[in-house]
Amino acid sequence: MAELLRYRDDETVDHPAVTVDAFLDQSNANAVRIEPGDDARDLLPHLERVALVEVNFPAFGDGRGYSSARILREAGYDGELRAVGDVLVDQLAYMRRCGFDAFEPDQQLDKDDVQAAFDRWPDVYQSAADDRTPIWTKRHA
Amino acid sequence: MYQYDQYDQAMVDARVEEFRDQARRRLEGKLTEAQFTPLRLKNGLYLQLHAYMLRVAIPYGTLDSRQMHALADIADKYDRGYGHFTTRQNIQYNWIKLEEAADILADLAKVEMHAIQTSGNCIRNISSDHFAGAAADELVDPRPYAEILRQWSSFHPEFNYLPRKFKIAVIASDTDRAAMRLHDIGIQIVQNDAGELGAAFYVGGGMGRTPMIAPCINPFVPLDQLVTYSEACLRVYNRYGRRDNKFKARIKILVHELGAEEYTRQVEEEFAHLLEQGVEPPFAELERIRTFFEDPLFEAGASSDIDRSDPDFALWVDRNTVAHKADGYVSAVISLKPVGGIPGDATAEQMHLMADLAKDYSFDELRVMHTQNIVLPHVRAADLHALWTALDVAGLGAPNLDTVEDIIACPGLDYCSLANARSIPVAQRISERFAKTGKTETLGQLKLKISGCINACGHHHAGHIGILGVDRKGVENYQLLLGGSEAEDVSLAKITGPGFDEHGIVDAVETVTTVYEREREDGERFLDTYRRIGMNPFKEALYG
Numbered sequence A: 001m002a003e004l005l006r007y008r009d010d011e012t013v014d015h016p017a018v019t020v021d022a023f024l025d026q027s028n029a030n031a032v033r034i035e036p037g038d039d040a041r042d043l044l045p046h047l048e049r050v051a052l053v054e055v056n057f058p059a060f061g062d063g064r065g066y067s068s069a070r071i072l073r074e075a076g077y078d079g080e081l082r083a084v085g086d087v088l089v090d091q092l093a094y095m096r097r098c099g100f101d102a103f104e105p106d107q108q109l110d111k112d113d114v115q116a117a118f119d120r121w122p123d124v125y126q127s128a129a130d131d132r133t134p135i136w137t138k139r140h141a
Numbered sequence B: 001m002y003q004y005d006q007y008d009q010a011m012v013d014a015r016v017e018e019f020r021d022q023a024r025r026r027l028e029g030k031l032t033e034a035q036f037t038p039l040r041l042k043n044g045l046y047l048q049l050h051a052y053m054l055r056v057a058i059p060y061g062t063l064d065s066r067q068m069h070a071l072a073d074i075a076d077k078y079d080r081g082y083g084h085f086t087t088r089q090n091i092q093y094n095w096i097k098l099e100e101a102a103d104i105l106a107d108l109a110k111v112e113m114h115a116i117q118t119s120g121n122c123i124r125n126i127s128s129d130h131f132a133g134a135a136a137d138e139l140v141d142p143r144p145y146a147e148i149l150r151q152w153s154s155f156h157p158e159f160n161y162l163p164r165k166f167k168i169a170v171i172a173s174d175t176d177r178a179a180m181r182l183h184d185i186g187i188q189i190v191q192n193d194a195g196e197l198g199a200a201f202y203v204g205g206g207m208g209r210t211p212m213i214a215p216c217i218n219p220f221v222p223l224d225q226l227v228t229y230s231e232a233c234l235r236v237y238n239r240y241g242r243r244d245n246k247f248k249a250r251i252k253i254l255v256h257e258l259g260a261e262e263y264t265r266q267v268e269e270e271f272a273h274l275l276e277q278g279v280e281p282p283f284a285e286l287e288r289i290r291t292f293f294e295d296p297l298f299e300a301g302a303s304s305d306i307d308r309s310d311p312d313f314a315l316w317v318d319r320n321t322v323a324h325k326a327d328g329y330v331s332a333v334i335s336l337k338p339v340g341g342i343p344g345d346a347t348a349e350q351m352h353l354m355a356d357l358a359k360d361y362s363f364d365e366l367r368v369m370h371t372q373n374i375v376l377p378h379v380r381a382a383d384l385h386a387l388w389t390a391l392d393v394a395g396l397g398a399p400n401l402d403t404v405e406d407i408i409a410c411p412g413l414d415y416c417s418l419a420n421a422r423s424i425p426v427a428q429r430i431s432e433r434f435a436k437t438g439k440t441e442t443l444g445q446l447k448l449k450i451s452g453c454i455n456a457c458g459h460h461h462a463g464h465i466g467i468l469g470v471d472r473k474g475v476e477n478y479q480l481l482l483g484g485s486e487a488e489d490v491s492l493a494k495i496t497g498p499g500f501d502e503h504g505i506v507d508a509v510e511t512v513t514t515v516y517e518r519e520r521e522d523g524e525r526f527l528d529t530y531r532r533i534g535m536n537p538f539k540e541a542l543y544g
């Protein structure tokens, strides 16, 4: 397991995340892990007790986790949203835009490459779960 | 034509640098081949049988002479002096070196072009009507809507790892020249009773191994919700499209398995939610984009008279020019289907010439057709003879639009690593045969489409006559299909029966045209006759 990249100031949750089923069963759980086939909307009634959501990417090509992340942010979730698993440099910027603010890749990523990935895009075309202003809004500001 | 501002340019430039960096990390071993492959695909780079292939996007098929010149220069500098125009209005180069790819992308960026998302499991280049802005029968120019969707889909953070590729076409006329209902999303701009414009959404069409015609899931999405509705369609697909089987991963399978009604219900639910999220662009952006697509300054009172005294010229005018919305103008089609040639190929010299002619005679604009030809959209009738003369000298004057010689063919076994059979030589033999017998003209409209395997890049399902290359015990074999159409009368072709070898298939095509000549009634196209009399008479003639 590689180092955790985290872009938040609050305390890290120090216990492991449980599955969605276990989370729904245990009314005191506050850390949950979403698998690609899980429906992120199952968590929405319980968001006030969640401090950490891990979204697992077993394979980087499976993009369901991007939708899970945005759905949680759109519902107002503001706790930690952590991408775990096959998380690679070239996916980081997209993930960040979908609302992820922490990354726990299976493999250690090169720090400079990570920074370059986040600095890459001068602007964005569309709105997502981050607070960047899309180009089409800037054009008419 | 749309022009980049500093934002568009900065995004394309950033993409070039990103790709350079990715290629460097691949060389340094920081990226495995499996990790690098989807990244290069999203920049249009395929590894083919002999070399890398680069697919360059031509958004909604529109380009100017400067861009066409640049495409020609790339063919000369980095390839073997030619390029191949594709059925999705793009251009492909067949002989690319990976080490040079970033430099090509940089050359493209200088003329506001790119290869972004021309491959891979993401939203691909958006295609449109090749006569957009010129056609006498269009409601409005569909390209502003395609452009706004281009921006929305470029680097979309949620939809870059879809279950499978995703193709969108936008049209705005009841005549479908873009195979709209054979796309993952087909959009037709329509008008409601109140005179407002909106978008009819057709979702879940496609060709490939399981061809399907897209059902209409919403007949009228208001234009100020176009992006939001598209986002809803994509989100449902990204979440629930199948990922367990590559062959079942396209949205058509999801729509089919859920049923159009249930898919629509889920989209509408997501749409209602997304309307609250403010993802729609400001309407002023659509208005800004529209200003780029205003009519050029057509000459008022331009004469429609054409001197038809030269019969070769007159034939070309009849075949290759199409009615225009402005008096005294036509759209002129440059056929890339010379008899015996490779469908869709053009040499660098030909590209330079087409660019020059566009500048002289067509307000500096060209279009790529999904039938792999080039259009000069706005030509004065008075200039047609000069235009034709220049084309004819360069081998670009074939008078065969929509005839049996105007064949769509995929690259097939000559280039493609997935192919079962060659497509190009079959196309060449067929056009030679019909040119020799002189039947091309009398057969009228006859759309013939060839794919080298079940993936259907050559649209064989949508051919009035389709040909599908298969592998029969290690030998190339060709199945014949009849009755398809990609137009507004869309239908899927059916297989006639056992396949044919390379020579047999050419004879078989001739045989079915003979049945048509015998059976046709006044004004019927091949397709109409087939629809009226059915498969049997053709089968009898073929298999006796």
Ligand code: HEM
Binding pocket: B046, B048, B053, B085, B086, B087, B088, B092, B164, B167, B205, B206, B207, B208, B209, B250, B409, B410, B411, B415, B416, B417, B418, B455, B456, B457, B458, B459
């Ligand atoms: C030579 C390299 C090529 C490869 C490896 C390739 C691969 C494929 C594959 C695997 C499919 C099936 C996808 C599916 O059903 O999910 C497909 C479909 C398609 N390809 Fe290609 N292709 C190539 C070249 C082309 C070219 C040159 C064109 C345009 C002339 C093209 C246009 C299309 C179209 C229109 C479809 C079918 C429509 C659809 O259902 O999306 N492809 N291709």
Ligand code: SF4
Binding pocket: B410, B411, B412, B413, B416, B417, B418, B419, B420, B451, B452, B453, B454, B455, B456, B457, B458
């Ligand atoms: S239809 Fe098959 S052979 Fe032809 S280009 Fe597509 S994948 Fe290759």
